[in-house]
Amino acid sequence: MNRIRTLFADSAVVAKRNLIKIKRVPEVLVFVLISPIMFVLLFAYVFGGAINVPGGSYREFLIAGIFAQTVIFGATFTGAGLAEDMQKGIINRFRSLPMSRAAVVVGRTASDVVYNVLSLIIMAGTGLIVGWGIRNGLLNALLGFGLLLLFGYAISWVMAYVGLLVPSVEVINNASFIVIFPLTFIANTFVPSESLPGPLRAFAEWNPVSALTQAARELFGNIPPGTPAPEVWSLQNPVFYSLIWVAVFIAIFAPLSVRRYQRMAAKN
Amino acid sequence: MSDIIEAVGLTKHYGAIKALDGLDLAVPEGTIFGMLGPNGAGKTTAVSILTTLTIPDSGTASVAGADVFDSPGEVRSRIGLSGQYSAVDEHLTGFENLDMIGRLYHLGKNRSIQRARELLDRFDLTDAADRPVKTYSGGMRRRLDLAGALVAEPPVLFLDEPTTGLDPRSRIELWHIIQDLVAKGSTLLLTTQYLEEADRLADRIMVIDHGQAIAIGTSDELKNMVGGERIEVTVADGAVDTARSLLAPLAIGEIQVDERSRHLIVPVSGGASVLTRALRELDTAGVEIRDVTLRRPTLDDVFMTLTGHAADDPAEGGTE
Numbered sequence: 001m002n003r004i005r006t007l008f009a010d011s012a013v014v015a016k017r018n019l020i021k022i023k024r025v026p027e028v029l030v031f032v033l034i035s036p037i038m039f040v041l042l043f044a045y046v047f048g049g050a051i052n053v054p055g056g057s058y059r060e061f062l063i064a065g066i067f068a069q070t071v072i073f074g075a076t077f078t079g080a081g082l083a084e085d086m087q088k089g090i091i092n093r094f095r096s097l098p099m100s101r102a103a104v105v106v107g108r109t110a111s112d113v114v115y116n117v118l119s120l121i122i123m124a125g126t127g128l129i130v131g132w133g134i135r136n137g138l139l140n141a142l143l144g145f146g147l148l149l150l151f152g153y154a155i156s157w158v159m160a161y162v163g164l165l166v167p168s169v170e171v172i173n174n175a176s177f178i179v180i181f182p183l184t185f186i187a188n189t190f191v192p193s194e195s196l197p198g199p200l201r202a203f204a205e206w207n208p209v210s211a212l213t214q215a216a217r218e219l220f221g222n223i224p225p226g227t228p229a230p231e232v233w234s235l236q237n238p239v240f241y242s243l244i245w246v247a248v249f250i251a252i253f254a255p256l257s258v259r260r261y262q263r264m265a266a267k268n
Numbered sequence: 269m270s271d272i273i274e275a276v277g278l279t280k281h282y283g284a285i286k287a288l289d290g291l292d293l294a295v296p297e298g299t300i301f302g303m304l305g306p307n308g309a310g311k312t313t314a315v316s317i318l319t320t321l322t323i324p325d326s327g328t329a330s331v332a333g334a335d336v337f338d339s340p341g342e343v344r345s346r347i348g349l350s351g352q353y354s355a356v357d358e359h360l361t362g363f364e365n366l367d368m369i370g371r372l373y374h375l376g377k378n379r380s381i382q383r384a385r386e387l388l389d390r391f392d393l394t395d396a397a398d399r400p401v402k403t404y405s406g407g408m409r410r411r412l413d414l415a416g417a418l419v420a421e422p423p424v425l426f427l428d429e430p431t432t433g434l435d436p437r438s439r440i441e442l443w444h445i446i447q448d449l450v451a452k453g454s455t456l457l458l459t460t461q462y463l464e465e466a467d468r469l470a471d472r473i474m475v476i477d478h479g480q481a482i483a484i485g486t487s488d489e490l491k492n493m494v495g496g497e498r499i500e501v502t503v504a505d506g507a508v509d510t511a512r513s514l515l516a517p518l519a520i521g522e523i524q525v526d527e528r529s530r531h532l533i534v535p536v537s538g539g540a541s542v543l544t545r546a547l548r549e550l551d552t553a554g555v556e557i558r559d560v561t562l563r564r565p566t567l568d569d570v571f572m573t574l575t576g577h578a579a580d581d582p583a584e585g586g587t588e
Contacts, residue, residue: 006374009371009374010371010372013368013371013372016368017357017360017364017368020359020360020364021357021359021360024359024360024400025359088355088358089351089355090355090356090357092321092349092351092355093349093351093355093356093369093416094372095320095321096319096320096321096344096347096349097344097369097372097373098341098344098345098372098373098374099372099373099374103372263323
């Protein structure tokens with residue numbers, strides 16, 4: 001059989017297996033969906049009053065940031081899923097089968113997009129309730145959701161590599177918090193980056209998460225009229241800058257993850 | 269007779285631990301080869317290398333005519349592996365597990381479904397076929413795991429400690445299944461830390477300790493290495509002295525006699541033929557026999573003699 005066809009067929013089998021798990025363990029999904037709702041409510045009602053967004057409403061500003069944070073958190077499922085498969089010995093079963101050598105990771109990253117699709121739907125609903133809106137046309141909004149999912153997919157590959165490196169699910173959960181919290185908080189996700197002190201502001205401005213958030217705000221039409229244009233190139237061209245990072249993450253971590261999977265020492 | 273599994277000089281280190289230290293292996297087609305050793309002896313490492321999961325530091329190996337390092341893909345399409353820790357997905361049903369494995373062997377949709385049904389039936393799992401595996405008992409999981417190794421009807425099977433942790437009844441059930449498999453012509457490499465299991469299933473047994481083969485042969489050959497075959501006979505009242513003098517010519521050492529229980533222990537060599545002779549002599553002389561056995565050394569004795577420690581005594585660097 002043709003290699004590419006084998007890759008797709010085998011990845012589909014692996015993805016289907018992962019999706020069955022979502023169905024059988026709905027508890028996981030409940031937490032995936034509840035945490036973004038919690039974030040929306042916390043920030044909108046607890047911190048919202050204290051954070052000032054020039055010229056607009058904080059809730060309108062907030063939602064795109066939470067979208068960005070959520071798709072990145074969603075991507076950690078990829079790492080946790082692979083770490084769990086390794087711990088339980090299923091990876092060894094897969095590795096002893098004559099299947100495509102990339103299918104386990106390709107199938108995993110693909111099936112994890114489903115988590116993000118579901119959380120985006122729930123969050124968009126919650127957002128609409130607290131006062132967020134789509135104000136730049138449906139097509140742009142769909143592009144916005146597409147970009148968020150693509151970015152989450154790219155981060156999935158980073159997490160796949162980490163998941164194959166670490167010895168257990170607990171480790172990856174802790175490790176991803178250490179990376180993801182600064183990445184999603186030192187950004188324009190929850191506060192305008194202009195409000196941050198010098199070095200943090202520079203980090204926030206070039207942080208790909210900021211570009212993703214900025215792109216989503218533009219595509220959803222959540223930037224109040226009269227807001228001055230961003231000063232840095234990354235935020236002036238947020239879609240393009242986000243896509244560069246998507247390409248970089250996938251180009252580096254997809255080959256690394258597949259290689260790691262192939263070379264992984266069998267656990268005794 | 270051609271060897272379907274061959275390995276020469278396999279060496280593997282994990283950090284400072286030498287898991288395999290120059291292991292050679294040859295398994296003729298259609299036989300059961302048992303690797304017997306304690307935890308940490310290197311059994312799992314050897315299986316991992318032969319099933320392409322681990323690359324050794326040095327050595328060569330081929331399975332079913334394909335080189336393990338140059339053509340791992342071909343090896344994978346000709347083997348089935350069932351591991352020490354059941355590698356079945358506990359969120360999938362038994363049917364879904366086997367169907368998935370069939371698809372990944374590229375058997376196609378119809379054939380995968382058909383094989384899954386056949387195997388569930390053969391392994392007595394049909395009633396549980398549509399239940400998630402997490403509701404299965406330990407014995408059921410092992411049977412499903414073994415079924416997974418058989419989906420593509422591979423010519424070579426690797427079973428890494430297939431009965432570790434099972435209760436005696438499930439173990440005996442699994443033994444029947446394994447014996448049945450090989451009767452159908454598969455070649456099987458089996459690792460175990462149970463002497464009884466190797467004794468019962470394997471045509472040839474390799475005793476492995478600290479990553480090295482320390483003895484290899486049939487169960488009988490290994491027992492003969494240790495020697496110590498003996499006839500133990502209990503005779504009727506007053507016949508002890510007669511029995512002792514009749515059996516003396518057959519003994520290869522001193523006969524031990526317990527007068528009170530009228531029990532004689534006669535060291536011999538030659539197995540069943542010596543026993544027949546002994547019985548004939550005693551019977552002809554009219555000695556009434558209450559009980560008689562030919563005692564041979566167990567694999568436990570073999571293990572103790574060869575390694576200096578008991579089989580269930582974990583070696584250093586054990587993984588459990």
